[in-house]
Amino acid sequence: MEKYLKLKKNFSFAIWNICKIKQFIFMNKLAVIALGGNALLRGDQLGTIDEQESNVEETMQNLMFLLKEGYNMIITHGNGPQVGNILMRNDAGETMYGIAQMPLDICVADSQGGIGYMIERILRNVMRKNGVHRPVVTIVTPVLVDINDEAFQTPTKRVGKIYTFEQAEKLKAEKGWIFKEEIKDTASGWRRVVPSPKPLQILNADVIEYLAKSGTVVIAVGGGGVPVYIDEEQNVRPAEAVIDKDLSSAVLGATIKADEFYILTDVPYIYINYKKENQEIKEFLNYADTVNYLDQGMFGEGSMAPKIKACLSFIKNGGQKSVITEAKKLEDKSYGSKITMEYEN
Numbered sequence: 001m002e003k004y005l006k007l008k009k010n011f012s013f014a015i016w017n018i019c020k021i022k023q024f025i026f027m028n029k030l031a032v033i034a035l036g037g038n039a040l041l042r043g044d045q046l047g048t049i050d051e052q053e054s055n056v057e058e059t060m061q062n063l064m065f066l067l068k069e070g071y072n073m074i075i076t077h078g079n080g081p082q083v084g085n086i087l088m089r090n091d092a093g094e095t096m097y098g099i100a101q102m103p104l105d106i107c108v109a110d111s112q113g114g115i116g117y118m119i120e121r122i123l124r125n126v127m128r129k130n131g132v133h134r135p136v137v138t139i140v141t142p143v144l145v146d147i148n149d150e151a152f153q154t155p156t157k158r159v160g161k162i163y164t165f166e167q168a169e170k171l172k173a174e175k176g177w178i179f180k181e182e183i184k185d186t187a188s189g190w191r192r193v194v195p196s197p198k199p200l201q202i203l204n205a206d207v208i209e210y211l212a213k214s215g216t217v218v219i220a221v222g223g224g225g226v227p228v229y230i231d232e233e234q235n236v237r238p239a240e241a242v243i244d245k246d247l248s249s250a251v252l253g254a255t256i257k258a259d260e261f262y263i264l265t266d267v268p269y270i271y272i273n274y275k276k277e278n279q280e281i282k283e284f285l286n287y288a289d290t291v292n293y294l295d296q297g298m299f300g301e302g303s304m305a306p307k308i309k310a311c312l313s314f315i316k317n318g319g320q321k322s323v324i325t326e327a328k329k330l331e332d333k334s335y336g337s338k339i340t341m342e343y344e345n
Contacts, residue, residue: 028072029260030212032253034246034310035059035077036265039327040115047081049118056119058328059264060126065331067132067217074212074258075119076249079111079223083242086110087160104159104194105226105238112140112222119219135216142203143225143248145239149197157196157242158182162189195241199225199248202255203236209256224248246310254317261314263307264327270308270337272298285339287315311339 039059045051066073086107093099102110116138123136155178163171168179168190182191202208202221212218224243231237246263253261269281272293285293290312299305311322325336 028070028213028215030072030074030256030258031066031260031262032074032076032249032258032314033063033066034249034261034263035075036263036327037078037080038266039264040077041081047085053118053122056122057126060119060123061130062264062327062330063123064126064130064132067127067134068130072212072215074208074218074220074252074256075123076221076245076252077115077119077219077223078245079108079115082115083107083111083223084160091161103238104240104242105228108223108226108242109140112226113138115222116140116219123217123219136219137211137216138219139204139208141208141220141222141225142228142236143199143221143243143251144201144203145197145227145229145241145243146200147229147231147237147239149195151195151197151241152239155193155195157194158191159194159242160192162187162191164189168192195239196244197227197239197241199243199251202248202252203228205252205255208252212256221245221248221252244306244310246307247313250310250314250317250319250322253314253319257318258314259320261311261319261322262330263310263322263324264330265307265324266326267304267324268326268329268335270299270304270324270339274298274300274304281337283337284343285337286343287312287339287341290339308339315339315341 038055040052040055041047042051042055063073063075087104090101090107094101120136120138127134158180162182163179171177171192172179177192178194179190180193182189202225208218208220222245224245225248227239227241227243228236229239250261252258269283270285271279271281273279290308293299294305294308294312299308307324311324314322320340322339323336324339329335
C-alpha cells in the first residue's frame with residue numbers, strides 16, 4: 001500500500017507539471033516587448049554601467065505586471081550607443097595598440113551578449129523582489145537579410161566616431177568604408193554610414209518560440225539582430241549592416257504568432273502633427289487610418305515612422321494588437337496608443 005501511495009503521489013506530481021506546461025503553452029498570451037534606447041541609456045547620461053543598470057532596473061519593474069498577469073514574454077532591445085562605443089574601442093585599440101578591428105557583425109553580437117546579460121541579471125533580481133518565478137535566457141540572434149537589398153546601394157545608418165576629412169579618406173581607401181558629413185553642436189566631421197536592410201527571417205525563431213511559450217522570458221534580437229545572408233554555396237555569411245530593432249521584433253512576433261507587440265519609447269502616445277499647434281493624440285488607430293497618416297508624413301522618418309511601420313507589419317501578419325507607449329506608463333492603461341486591424345467596439 002505504501003508503494004502504491006508513493007507511485008500515486010509521483011504520478012499526480014507529474015500530471016501537475018504537465019498541466020502547468022500546457023497552461024504556459026496554450027493559455028498564456030505571448031507578448032514581444034521592444035525596449036527603446038531610453039530603457040538603457042538616457043540622452044543626458046555618460047553611459048556608465050551604474051546609469052545603465054539603474055535604467056534597466058526601472059524598466060524591468062514596469063514589466064512585472066505583465067508577468068504577474070501570466071503573460072509569456074520576449075524582450076528585445078536597441079544597441080545604438082553601446083555598439084557605437086564598441087566600434088570606438090575598436091578604433092582606439094587599433095590606433096594605440098595595433099589590435100585588429102573586428103567587423104560590424106561581431107560588434108553587434110558583442111553588444112547583444114553584454115546588454116542581454118545585464119537585462120537578464122537585473123530581471124532575475126526584480127522578479128525575485130516581486131515574487132515572480134520564471135526562467136530567463138539571453139539568445140544571440142542572427143537575422144537574415146537579402147544581400148541584394150537596395151539598402152546596400154545607399155547606406156544611411158551612421159555608426160561609430162566622427163573623423164576628420166583626412167582620416168575618413170584614409171579609412172575609405174584602406175577599408176572601403178563609406179562616409180557622410182556629420183554636423184553637430186559638439187563636434188563636426190565625417191562619420192561612417194552602413195546599410196540598414198529589411199529583416200527577412202529570424203534564424204533561431206523556433207528556439208525562441210519554444211522557450212517563450214514554455215514560460216521562459218527570452219531576451220533576443222538585440223540591436224535588431226546580427227545581419228547575415230545566405231551565399232551561393234548556402235553558407236551563412238555576415239553582412240556589414242545594422243537592422244532596425246523594431247522591424248526585427250515585429251518579424252519575430254509575427255513568425256512565432258505572438259499575440260501582442262509593445263514598443264516602449266520616450267513618448268506616452270502616438271501623435272499626429274507632433275509639436276505643432278494642432279498636435280493631436282491618437283489613442284486608438286486601425287490599420288487603414290494608420291497607413292493613411294503614415295503616407296501623409298505625419299510621423300518622423302528618423303523617429304516614429306519606423307515604429308509605426310513595425311506595428312503595422314505585426315498587425316498585417318496576424319498579431320492582435322500593437323502598442324506604443326512610454327516605458328514608465330506601460331501599466332497605466334490611461335496612457336499608450338493601440339493599433340489594431342479594425343477599431344474595437
